Amino acid sequence: MAAGPQPTDPDALVDTALAGDRRSLARILTAVENRTPIAEAALRRLYPMAGKAHLVGITGPPGSGKSTLVSALIGAARAAGRRVAVIAVDPSSPITGGALLGDRVRMQAYTSDRDVFIRSMAARGHAGGLASTSTAAAAVLDAVGFDLILIETVGTGQSEVEVAAAADTTVVLEAPEMGDEVQAIKAGLLEVADIVVVNKGDRPGAQRTASQLRAMLVAVGRVGVGSSGRARPAPDGEAVRPRPKEPEVLVTTALNGDGVPELLASLDRDRSRGRGAEDTPARLARAEAQVWAILADRLRADLHEPANHAATEATIREVAAHRLDPFAAADRLLARRGGRRAAG
Amino acid sequence: MAAGPQPTDPDALVDTALAGDRRSLARILTAVENRTPIAEAALRRLYPMAGKAHLVGITGPPGSGKSTLVSALIGAARAAGRRVAVIAVDPSSPITGGALLGDRVRMQAYTSDRDVFIRSMAARGHAGGLASTSTAAAAVLDAVGFDLILIETVGTGQSEVEVAAAADTTVVLEAPEMGDEVQAIKAGLLEVADIVVVNKGDRPGAQRTASQLRAMLVAVGRVGVGSSGRARPAPDGEAVRPRPKEPEVLVTTALNGDGVPELLASLDRDRSRGRGAEDTPARLARAEAQVWAILADRLRADLHEPANHAATEATIREVAAHRLDPFAAADRLLARRGGRRAAG
Numbered sequence: 001m002a003a004g005p006q007p008t009d010p011d012a013l014v015d016t017a018l019a020g021d022r023r024s025l026a027r028i029l030t031a032v033e034n035r036t037p038i039a040e041a042a043l044r045r046l047y048p049m050a051g052k053a054h055l056v057g058i059t060g061p062p063g064s065g066k067s068t069l070v071s072a073l074i075g076a077a078r079a080a081g082r083r084v085a086v087i088a089v090d091p092s093s094p095i096t097g098g099a100l101l102g103d104r105v106r107m108q109a110y111t112s113d114r115d116v117f118i119r120s121m122a123a124r125g126h127a128g129g130l131a132s133t134s135t136a137a138a139a140v141l142d143a144v145g146f147d148l149i150l151i152e153t154v155g156t157g158q159s160e161v162e163v164a165a166a167a168d169t170t171v172v173l174e175a176p177e178m179g180d181e182v183q184a185i186k187a188g189l190l191e192v193a194d195i196v197v198v199n200k201g202d203r204p205g206a207q208r209t210a211s212q213l214r215a216m217l218v219a220v221g222r223v224g225v226g227s228s229g230r231a232r233p234a235p236d237g238e239a240v241r242p243r244p245k246e247p248e249v250l251v252t253t254a255l256n257g258d259g260v261p262e263l264l265a266s267l268d269r270d271r272s273r274g275r276g277a278e279d280t281p282a283r284l285a286r287a288e289a290q291v292w293a294i295l296a297d298r299l300r301a302d303l304h305e306p307a308n309h310a311a312t313e314a315t316i317r318e319v320a321a322h323r324l325d326p327f328a329a330a331d332r333l334l335a336r337r338g339g340r341r342a343a344g
Numbered sequence: 345m346a347a348g349p350q351p352t353d354p355d356a357l358v359d360t361a362l363a364g365d366r367r368s369l370a371r372i373l374t375a376v377e378n379r380t381p382i383a384e385a386a387l388r389r390l391y392p393m394a395g396k397a398h399l400v401g402i403t404g405p406p407g408s409g410k411s412t413l414v415s416a417l418i419g420a421a422r423a424a425g426r427r428v429a430v431i432a433v434d435p436s437s438p439i440t441g442g443a444l445l446g447d448r449v450r451m452q453a454y455t456s457d458r459d460v461f462i463r464s465m466a467a468r469g470h471a472g473g474l475a476s477t478s479t480a481a482a483a484v485l486d487a488v489g490f491d492l493i494l495i496e497t498v499g500t501g502q503s504e505v506e507v508a509a510a511a512d513t514t515v516v517l518e519a520p521e522m523g524d525e526v527q528a529i530k531a532g533l534l535e536v537a538d539i540v541v542v543n544k545g546d547r548p549g550a551q552r553t554a555s556q557l558r559a560m561l562v563a564v565g566r567v568g569v570g571s572s573g574r575a576r577p578a579p580d581g582e583a584v585r586p587r588p589k590e591p592e593v594l595v596t597t598a599l600n601g602d603g604v605p606e607l608l609a610s611l612d613r614d615r616s617r618g619r620g621a622e623d624t625p626a627r628l629a630r631a632e633a634q635v636w637a638i639l640a641d642r643l644r645a646d647l648h649e650p651a652n653h654a655a656t657e658a659t660i661r662e663v664a665a666h667r668l669d670p671f672a673a674a675d676r677l678l679a680r681r682g683g684r685r686a687a688g
Contacts, residue, residue: 051666319631322395
């Protein structure tokens, strides 16, 4: 507790962030990451101002060159006059989160550019929280005027894929000639891709990998859910987002910039398909994930408020001892809530 | 819908599973995986019979030899007269789940052994669902008499780490001389380890890797939360499980069995620390995760029941269009529930 600076008035933070103050923006993002009351107050004001930015998720296995490509994309987007924000989600270390992000120093080149904002976020491990936290952070950056928001995830686990899939456009990176196990992982990643990028295009085998990927995408297409396109996991894990088309497969060499302007153009093309629509499947899924995360937080808080905490803990202990099954426990906790509400 | 066989009476399934029928057991596990009503009925009966098995989570980066080690552990445990079940959780493919598990064929050696049961589970992507689903599956296997349950996860994302960390004993595998990026991932994994295994011990550098890991564990120890030990993520991502001790670091060569009996002994030692206790931190965390998953399912079902579905959908659309912030949306949905309840 009270490890950071004293909480500041959320309205003042929002005002200064909207006026361009980066420290206030950073503080709001920290509040979002930690789910503090400041986050709720700030988001209630900022959320209605958001909805204009293009959210791009970027994921791929370690070694595919994600942060180099993100760096190159920032350069290309800046050259096109765009304001760019990056959310680098690092869920690999639930406790000391962020240790992996040493390579973020590569992005130091942009620290003096007011139109670039780079933020690392560690995942705090809330159920379903990764996607909803990064979505809320994106809404803040959107509201203060960044129009291209890159959400980069480290690793290829389910949570990471969900984060990337929650964006408007999901980019999956691959490097040429990866080992067998990584090849197998591709199948899961490809299902959520709107655009597939073979990076390190100067290496031998890049074009061959791109061809293989195009063939795999046709194969993946055959296992789609429903007839309207393939399913993709929504942030809440229930809804599916039909994909209207095969993803494009591009080859880039992030290190020298080859193919990066083409990737930016491909992002714009992908976005234009949903332009003007307020209810694209990705937007609906993000909205539901955010509402759901808040509902879950409130239910949890309710179960642990002073009047309920002891009963909740006692019920959990009975389940841990296998004297009560978890369904009966859930019924009991819900009945207590209902009873209190009716009585109060 | 109705793709599989017609649902069978859950009581009959439980009776035959308890009598040793493997197909009934498999059907119950499928129901648990898909969260059908059969799962609830079966778990309500089976859960009180569980609580005796030792749950061991096994995780580690691709290439560390997890499935070979699991195979070797089965052999060692069988030689000691134990009944062994394996839950291989593969969350890498949210939709076509299970594609990665081709190497499961290595375990075919045990298909004729009635005291070994191997089950692959794809994650369906429910929020927080991976850990609660594998925990529920473990309770089923525990109830029907398996006394050592290995929960193997593919990959090293947050969800995978949570699954492994939900076990009584968490084993983290490493291979000697891995690349820099994988080394960095270790920090997050080591935080949840009760036992660290350097597999492929016949390779040069295995002992050196073990020494490096022991040094890293001391370093990781310094960033612990609180004074009672290090924190570990609980399945619900909120509670923490203090670790009473430094993890042991063992070297194995799963391919020829070297070090595997020592690993089994180490598992037993780790378990004996919590023996007899019904409220170890791992058990409490698992109980809470299961109850929480059920509460979340019920809240979600309530919001989408016929009387509420249209209003819920309309609210989500307003959030997607940024005309309503997600907090106000959550409040509105909760008020509707309260109103209905008071009225009904």
